[in-house]
Amino acid sequence: MAAISGGKTYHHGDLRNALICAAVDLATEGGPERVVLREAARRVGVSPTAAYRHFDGRGELLRTVRTHARCVLADAMERAAGREPGADDPALAAERRLAALCRGYVGFAVDQPGLYRAAFCVLRPDGTAGAMPERQVPEPEIRAFTLLRDAIEGLARVGTPRPAVRPAAGAAAWSAVHGLSLLLLDGPLRRLPAQRRNAVVETTLAMVVSGTRAL
Template identity: 55%
Template sequence: MSEAPEQVGGKPGYHHGDLRNALIEAALGLAREGGPDAVVLRAAARQVGVSPTAAYRHFAGQGDLLFAVKERGQQELADSMEAAASTEPGRDGPAVERRLIAMGWGYVDFALRQPGLFRAAFCGAPEAVPELEPDSTGNLCPAGGAPAQFRSFDLLVEVLDELAASGRMAAERRAGAEVAAWSAAHGLATLLLDGPFAPLAREQRDAMIEQVLSTLAAGLTAS
């Protein structure tokens, strides 16, 4: 029989039986509201209705909880990219190019819909981030063959590989294309959230997103 979590202040407390996931869900709510700085283990424990002592049985500290939130943020970002890309299911070159643009929209849209979680998804965390190194073709991949931490990166690599395989993108442009594409989408998202583009009206913002992503795709596929 599992040990019951300690309750706080005589409250009914937590009875579900999966305290770790309950704490992560509470921390995700904190991140959505206030970004990575709001992810505090004691605050998550208070929301769930257990003592900090009970929370520390599942997380070594605040950094450990923040890393769990970071991973979930990355998962939701990748889900947004996949959902956007699914609207362009074709396999010919033009369809793959449209899918690349749609995937960029999914990336930036997630940042604008979930700014707190987006910031948490890319915050510093105590766990080591796998290093990226060029493979035999010059494309970036996790060092030592380790699985990529960011599924969003995997999705980008896949669509760029498809773009090259379709003949839409010249083979000599494939190496390092993920760096240009990721930098464009992430940089734009950051400028729209925290930079000089933040005050733009929605129509202006959407036009800017379309222009940046279309320009990126045109550059990658230029003959």
């Protein structure tokens, strides 16, 4: 999705996609709270009335941005895994892939905090981000979780034969990296210098991998 820089005026083509691009820019700059349909319309250079022909309101636009943010998070994880060197030992290769996916997850959160927060914002019925649960049909499974779960199952299939991995293992790994990401963004760990932050990240990833091996 190509971003539209501020100040450019929309002339023709796909207005819906242009509004989404502007909204993604807003989320990147300031998280889900910054995503407002009127501001997206202003950035594109159209009237709010024109924007409302493509989106019912802020809630629909924010939901679209959230879907985009979840996709780019998973893409970042896969890129991190793709950069990991291979290994002749299948078990070591599986461990490296799991750690790299987790590293990509946390790295995305640190590098793109606005989009990361947008990826997991909860929408109120009025379309604003908040703590109230959504009233809508269940969403498709989040690909970031699927990648972690599949990596854990792949690790369980190699090495010494053992019982199948516990069904909750994927959620446990996700909880570890998601919790760490939030601590680095909004919690006490946000003040850590880069070297100590990296040490905490790598230690957490080692715990995820070793914990998976022990299941």
